[in-house]
Amino acid sequence: MTASNNDDFVVFDHVQKSYDGELLVVKDLNLSIGKGEFLTLLGPSGSGKTTCLMMLAGFETATNGDIRLDGNPINNIPPHKRGIGMVFQNYALFPHMTVGENLAFPLEVRKMGKSEREEKVKYALDMVQMGDFAGRRPAQLSGGQQQRIALARALVFNPQLVLMDEPLGALDKQLREHMQYEIKHLHESLGITVVYVTHDQSEALTMSDRVAVFEDGRIQQLSSPDDLYERPENSFVAQFIGENNKLVGTVAAVKGTTATVKLDNGSVTEALAVNCGEVGDRTTLSIRPERVDLGGKKTKNTTDALVKELIYLGDHIRCRMEVHGNDEFIVKVPNAAGHKHLVEGEKTTVTWAKEDCRALDA
Amino acid sequence: MSNTETVLASDGSSLKQSLARSLRRQKIRALLLIAPLLLFVLLTFIAPIVDMLFRSVENSIVQETLPTTVVELASWDAESGNPPSEAVFEALARDLKVAVASKSHTRLGSRLNYEQTGVSSLFRQTGRQIKKLDLEATPSFKDAFEKMNKRWLEPEVWTVLQAFSGKYTDGYFLAAADLTRGADGIEVVPEDEKIYFKLFLRTLQMSMTITIMCILLGYPIAFLLATLPLRSSNMLMILVLLPFWTSLLVRTSAWKVLLQQQGVINDFLVWAHIVADDNRLELINNVTGTVIAMTHILLPFMILPLFSVMKTIPPTYMRAAKSMGANDFTAFRRVYFPQSIPGIGAGSILVFILSIGYYITPEIVGGTKGVFISNRIAYHISSSLNWGLGAALGAILLVVVLALYWMYDKFVGIDNVKLG
Numbered sequence: 001m002t003a004s005n006n007d008d009f010v011v012f013d014h015v016q017k018s019y020d021g022e023l024l025v026v027k028d029l030n031l032s033i034g035k036g037e038f039l040t041l042l043g044p045s046g047s048g049k050t051t052c053l054m055m056l057a058g059f060e061t062a063t064n065g066d067i068r069l070d071g072n073p074i075n076n077i078p079p080h081k082r083g084i085g086m087v088f089q090n091y092a093l094f095p096h097m098t099v100g101e102n103l104a105f106p107l108e109v110r111k112m113g114k115s116e117r118e119e120k121v122k123y124a125l126d127m128v129q130m131g132d133f134a135g136r137r138p139a140q141l142s143g144g145q146q147q148r149i150a151l152a153r154a155l156v157f158n159p160q161l162v163l164m165d166e167p168l169g170a171l172d173k174q175l176r177e178h179m180q181y182e183i184k185h186l187h188e189s190l191g192i193t194v195v196y197v198t199h200d201q202s203e204a205l206t207m208s209d210r211v212a213v214f215e216d217g218r219i220q221q222l223s224s225p226d227d228l229y230e231r232p233e234n235s236f237v238a239q240f241i242g243e244n245n246k247l248v249g250t251v252a253a254v255k256g257t258t259a260t261v262k263l264d265n266g267s268v269t270e271a272l273a274v275n276c277g278e279v280g281d282r283t284t285l286s287i288r289p290e291r292v293d294l295g296g297k298k299t300k301n302t303t304d305a306l307v308k309e310l311i312y313l314g315d316h317i318r319c320r321m322e323v324h325g326n327d328e329f330i331v332k333v334p335n336a337a338g339h340k341h342l343v344e345g346e347k348t349t350v351t352w353a354k355e356d357c358r359a360l361d362a
Numbered sequence: 363m364s365n366t367e368t369v370l371a372s373d374g375s376s377l378k379q380s381l382a383r384s385l386r387r388q389k390i391r392a393l394l395l396i397a398p399l400l401l402f403v404l405l406t407f408i409a410p411i412v413d414m415l416f417r418s419v420e421n422s423i424v425q426e427t428l429p430t431t432v433v434e435l436a437s438w439d440a441e442s443g444n445p446p447s448e449a450v451f452e453a454l455a456r457d458l459k460v461a462v463a464s465k466s467h468t469r470l471g472s473r474l475n476y477e478q479t480g481v482s483s484l485f486r487q488t489g490r491q492i493k494k495l496d497l498e499a500t501p502s503f504k505d506a507f508e509k510m511n512k513r514w515l516e517p518e519v520w521t522v523l524q525a526f527s528g529k530y531t532d533g534y535f536l537a538a539a540d541l542t543r544g545a546d547g548i549e550v551v552p553e554d555e556k557i558y559f560k561l562f563l564r565t566l567q568m569s570m571t572i573t574i575m576c577i578l579l580g581y582p583i584a585f586l587l588a589t590l591p592l593r594s595s596n597m598l599m600i601l602v603l604l605p606f607w608t609s610l611l612v613r614t615s616a617w618k619v620l621l622q623q624q625g626v627i628n629d630f631l632v633w634a635h636i637v638a639d640d641n642r643l644e645l646i647n648n649v650t651g652t653v654i655a656m657t658h659i660l661l662p663f664m665i666l667p668l669f670s671v672m673k674t675i676p677p678t679y680m681r682a683a684k685s686m687g688a689n690d691f692t693a694f695r696r697v698y699f700p701q702s703i704p705g706i707g708a709g710s711i712l713v714f715i716l717s718i719g720y721y722i723t724p725e726i727v728g729g730t731k732g733v734f735i736s737n738r739i740a741y742h743i744s745s746s747l748n749w750g751l752g753a754a755l756g757a758i759l760l761v762v763v764l765a766l767y768w769m770y771d772k773f774v775g776i777d778n779v780k781l782g
Contacts, residue, residue: 057685059681079681080684080693092678094682105696
């Protein structure tokens, strides 16, 4: 699925939000979402991602700035006139109605005829493989089934935009992974635009075309999942997405894309200059555990390491070692034939490519 | 293992028995914990109620006061129109001698006076004169009684005596239902003497009005309480509960001050030229007064169950409805309101049952037109001392309430009631 980023289907234009007039929950948000795109707002709780979703749905008003849907400003349009489908965290299926009545509700309020309504309800239920459940009450369904119904209900009136607020948060791990694929497939087959909120990074990476990482009311990075993981732009994103090794130091020299960094324990190393500021600035180096080589050929970035702890995880072995004075340095050693077998307390060397060590903000 | 086979515990005894044995201690302890309250309730609540209800059919006073007369009178034919035989009069004379000595004849007189007026004075007068009567030297007891009071020869008195000579009577219940036992069996009393049926009907109507007023006034407040942020909703809750901490009498008396013709509300309306000074509204000592005061007093009983139900309705339901295209009103009507019905049910039952038996407030602000059946019961218990009739009215009230409760369960379902 290729989302054209030039297509400004949903636009947040300098949007700010404050609940109490003192604190900004969302600080100057600028975001364009293309038609047919699957965009995830990812961030820790309290980072402003749900507030953004609620502003888009119309349940919160933007304190400042414009939100545009398909070119039209929607700040003053009440939620029921926006035509946006929404899936809630706890499904919000109406307990006093059957599954069929729940699905028919959005069609009824649109004054659709009975036969057309029934046809659409049936189609939507079949879409989520729940065709036989129209007569049941939500309370008689399992969590996963309720989730499917909530999904079908948000899609039954053919909205162009569907918002999902941590829809899989209440499901167990296996079901959650299964539903991730189902939602992804529905998105692809229907060609709708989805804005998805979650605090689960693996969910975000699996499903999205693009991910917006929120922290402190700002988007820290907006990019595709692989960029987000492999090319984080600041230390928050590096730390928040996936596992990360941190080395702290001061920039000694910057030459092209290469930064020479004097680490706090006195040693000097080279890194890719991404967001490290100027000479003399503090910087954090970020290295992914799977990009660290044990032993190997000696390069400029080879350094001594002391094995502190080994954890056997089947397909790989997690090795905690002391590197450059950081004793929380993690290396993933693949459990493959011919690989070096480490023991605790052993002294060895580790190496990484300069490109895999990113010098970010302090 | 087949179903009929008994499951055995490890020591060979039946598993059921050993389970019962192991649970016995717990059961005894539970019983001991509730025993003080259970005993208290039995002695001060259940027993008096049973005793009072029994009084509505109990009628041993005639048998106890005139034992031989009742036996002799049994063979008398009331239809004949003649006074009973000499033997009956003799028995009456002997019974009355005994009764006068213990002064129980006046009590019998006032009991029978409920059934036929004048019987009380007849017994009093006869009681005074019978002391002079020499039982051994009376040639004809019939003549002797005729001399004492001519009414003894009229069959009406004897009909009543015979009708109420049984140990139990339905007389109180007939009276409570505006019926009487005439010459041709049970018949309805004349229209102008019907009081209890009208009173029951008025009690039900007024309770219904009060319940509906409480729903109309309480629903928005409960909604506000459930949706406001915690700080302001706590403040509002205190205002709702404030009346609970004020004496009922004080509140009712305050309504007297507010509602009377020279009261605060009328004064204000006259001052604002909404009503003329010579045409002040009658707001008290009638149905209006009772409904206003009782709605105020019972309102918290509607708000609290409504609030506790509304509190459990997550706001996401309304949001979901709106996101699907329902405007505020439709979302409320189709999604919020149906889920708040259990609260309305609980509040209505509470308010209705409380108001149907209310006494103090209608007594103070109800005048004569705004009183409930309970005021009539209180009158019979404490003023007219016709406890049997009071008990019969109370029993009917109890049955009506239970019947309404049953109907409610049948049509609404008591499972749909949530008190919190």
